[in-house]
Amino acid sequence: MRIVFDILFPKFCVGCGRIGSYICSSCQNTIERIVDPICPVCEYYSFDGSTHDRCKNNYTIDGLMSFFRYKGVVQKAIKQIKYSFVSDMVLHLISLADVSTVFVSDAFLKDATVVPIPLHPFRQRFRGFNQAALIGKYLANSINLHYDESFLKRTQHSKPQVEMETKKQRLHNIQGIFEVTRCSRLPETVLLVDDVFTTGATMREAATALKRGGVKTVWGVTIAR
Numbered sequence: 540m541r542i543v544f545d546i547l548f549p550k551f552c553v554g555c556g557r558i559g560s561y562i563c564s565s566c567q568n569t570i571e572r573i574v575d576p577i578c579p580v581c582e583y584y585s586f587d588g589s590t591h592d593r594c595k596n597n598y599t600i601d602g603l604m605s606f607f608r609y610k611g612v613v614q615k616a617i618k619q620i621k622y623s624f625v626s627d628m629v630l631h632l633i634s635l636a637d638v639s640t641v642f643v644s645d646a647f648l649k650d651a652t653v654v655p656i657p658l659h660p661f662r663q664r665f666r667g668f669n670q671a672a673l674i675g676k677y678l679a680n681s682i683n684l685h686y687d688e689s690f691l692k693r694t695q696h697s698k699p700q701v702e703m704e705t706k707k708q709r710l711h712n713i714q715g716i717f718e719v720t721r722c723s724r725l726p727e728t729v730l731l732v733d734d735v736f737t738t739g740a741t742m743r744e745a746a747t748a749l750k751r752g753g754v755k756t757v758w759g760v761t762i763a764r
């Protein structure tokens with residue numbers, strides 16, 4: 540069955556176009572892993588990706604885990620996920636990330652719930668799906684964690700962050716756009732998932748909303764940075 544499927548819907552490498560897989564083995568060799576974790580608040584080096592004490596208050600994100608550099612074949616793969624529904628590509632990226640070995644502390648992970656950064660309903664209708672949700676579901680599945688997208692919501696329609704020209708505009712554009720709905724089983728620890736960490740503003744804002752809503756610990760997890 541699989542062979543028939545592969546003949547009818549052949550896979551092409553996003554890097555070089557070669558037929559056979561979404562990222563061929565020679566393009567896989569060009570992927571750069573993140574070896575210099577950063578604090579998600581100041582974006583300077585932090586040895587395990589946790590937020591510096593000096594960068595923390597009660598409502599800040601606690602750390603960031605990203606797997607790959609956002610360039611080359613990874614950048615192409617993520618763009619493909621964003622604009623067409625390629626769930627096999629997500630699986631492929633997550634298996635390459637080798638997530639279970641990256642999560643160092645099992646104690647921290649044990650009761651974590653995976654939550655995707657929500658898309659505004661309008662954009663989700665337009666695009667058909669939320670790539671962060673797709674990534675979150677596969678991630679939760681591969682490391683055996685709960686997945687829940689029910690309590691973090693987007694409240695207003697912000698413009699795409701790329702249209703904002705200055706840092707100030709970007710901040711203003713997303714301030715207060717997330718809210719946590721009343722929920723009887725709000726988790727203590729959340730892994731907040733997105734495809735890419737670029738300016739980080741969206742992720743910090745969503746983490747703050749979760750913490751104001753009562754979540755104790757929030758770590759960001761992204762495929763790339």
Ligand SMILES: [Zn+2]
Pocket residue numbers: 552553554555556557562563564565566567
């Ligand atoms: Zn290739």
Ligand SMILES: [Zn+2]
Pocket residue numbers: 578579580581582583590591593594
């Ligand atoms: Zn910092």
